[in-house]
Amino acid sequence: MTQAPIGGWVAENARTCVGFAVDEAYALPLAVAGRSLIENYAGNEALEIVILDLGISELSRHRIATSWPGPAKVSFLRLPSKNLSLDGLPLSSHEFVLHLNRNVYGRWFLPELLPEEYRRMIYLDADVLVVRDVSRLWHLGLGDHPFAAAQDKGIPYVSSQYGVPDYRELRLSARAKYFNAGVMVIDLDRWKASRIRERALHYARTHPFMRFADQEALNAVIGGRWTEFPMEWNCPVEDELLDEQHAMDPRIIHFLGPRKPWLDELSAASCQAAYLDYLRRTQWAPDDHE
Ligand SMILES: [Mn+2]
Numbered sequence: 001m002t003q004a005p006i007g008g009w010v011a012e013n014a015r016t017c018v019g020f021a022v023d024e025a026y027a028l029p030l031a032v033a034g035r036s037l038i039e040n041y042a043g044n045e046a047l048e049i050v051i052l053d054l055g056i057s058e059l060s061r062h063r064i065a066t067s068w069p070g071p072a073k074v075s076f077l078r079l080p081s082k083n084l085s086l087d088g089l090p091l092s093s094h095e096f097v098l099h100l101n102r103n104v105y106g107r108w109f110l111p112e113l114l115p116e117e118y119r120r121m122i123y124l125d126a127d128v129l130v131v132r133d134v135s136r137l138w139h140l141g142l143g144d145h146p147f148a149a150a151q152d153k154g155i156p157y158v159s160s161q162y163g164v165p166d167y168r169e170l171r172l173s174a175r176a177k178y179f180n181a182g183v184m185v186i187d188l189d190r191w192k193a194s195r196i197r198e199r200a201l202h203y204a205r206t207h208p209f210m211r212f213a214d215q216e217a218l219n220a221v222i223g224g225r226w227t228e229f230p231m232e233w234n235c236p237v238e239d240e241l242l243d244e245q246h247a248m249d250p251r252i253i254h255f256l257g258p259r260k261p262w263l264d265e266l267s268a269a270s271c272q273a274a275y276l277d278y279l280r281r282t283q284w285a286p287d288d289h290e
Contacts, residue, residue: 014044014045014046015045015046015047015048015073016041016043016045016046016047016048016122016134016135016138017048017050017114017118017120017121017122018037018047018048018049018050018121018122018123018124018134019049019050019051019052019107019110019114019121019122019123019124020033020034020049020050020051020052020123020124020125020126021051021052021054021106021107021109021110021123022051022052022053022054022056022106022126023054023055023056024055024056024057024060026126026127027056027057027060027061027063027064028262028279028282028284029126029127029260029262030051030064030126031063031064031067031068031282031283031284032129032262032275032278032279032282032284033124033125033126033127033128033129033130034049034064034067034068034072034074035067035068035069035278035281035282036128036129036130036131036278037049037124037130037134038068038069038072039069039278039281040130040131040132040133040134041072041133041134041135042133042135043133043134043135043138044135045135045138046071046072046073047071047072047073048072048073048074048075049068049072049073049074049075050075050077050110050114050121051064051074051075051076051077052077052078052079052106052107052109052110052113053076053077053078054079054106056076061076063282063283063284064283066283067281067282067283067284077110077113079106079109079113080113105204105213105214107123107181107184107214108196108197108200108201108214108218109197110123111186111188111191111192111197112192112197114188118188119187119188119189120138120185120186120187120188121185121186121188122134122137122138122183122184122185122186123181123183123184123185123186124182124183124252125181125182125183125254127182127254127255127256127260128182128183128234128252128253128254128255129252129253129255129271129274129275129278130251130252131250131251131252131253131274132250132251132252134251134252137183137185137229137233137251138185140185140227140229141227142185142187142190142227143227144190145187145190145225145226145227146186146187146190146191146193146194146196146222146226147184147185147186147187147190147191147222147226147227148184148185148226148227148228148229149179149180149181149183149184149185149226149227149228149229149234150179150180150183150228150229150230150231150233150234151177151178151179151180151228151231152178152179152180152215153180153231153236154236154238154256155178155212156177156178157174157175157176157177157178158172158173158174158176158177158178158219158220158223158224159174159175159176160178162211162212163178163211163216163219164178164216164219164220165211166207166220167220170220170223172220172223172224173223173224175224176223176224177224177226177228178219179218179219179222179226179228180215180234180236180254180256181214181215181218182234182254182256183233183234183252183254185227185229196218196221196222199221200214200217200218200220200221201217203216203217203220203221204217207220231248232248232249232250232251232252233251233252234252234254235248235250235251235252235253235254236254236256237253237254237255237256237266237271238256238257238259253271253274255271255275261275261276262275262279
């Protein structure tokens, strides 16, 4: 594994492409995540946001698009055919992740749905707040790897608890690092050439009791051969991780786990305040009668 320096990659085209994959339940968080991304974007390239629509209502699509200030370009994509269906993929069995549904697999399909000429995409979960300019992440050097990500705070290695239980059978080193799939910088050509979606689908279909669904499968097929970026770019906020989180200078805050800032009162009060601040600038702004 290489810890690549930030910087190094230069796009041949003049766009920064950021992808999300969401359903109706994530319309509000997507509006907030996108709003924060756009407000803090300072790159030279035009910002383009591509959303894999896994069942967003027409009203919510309209509210998302009108929650975001120009000049970001926004487009919605759909899974085009039965061949790319999420049906039959296993749900997570672990009690920690019962909040996940099949749509978590949507991220596997985005690279193939983008136009051929696109070279790269930043994938973001919708449960993030982008508090810094992502253009430094966009220019990250990936070496020979198909994507970059941050090591998972709670599951640092494939051999860790809740990691990849089959790692020995898969001939992975116990010290192969395990990444969190919530923020990824993807080289689209290498992703497709490495057939990551097909291999991950095979893993998912043969491992019905995955802990973290799509994330376990991706870690199993990539086996540590990914490029690592600092955890500031995928900074976990969970109650038990708060102390360490305070030691970081987050660039992208990721609200892991079942408790979400748009649903619950978090003890990570400062992060929640920042979240609600962005929420107020979307079409989901709460009515304040103060
Ligand atoms: Mn997430």
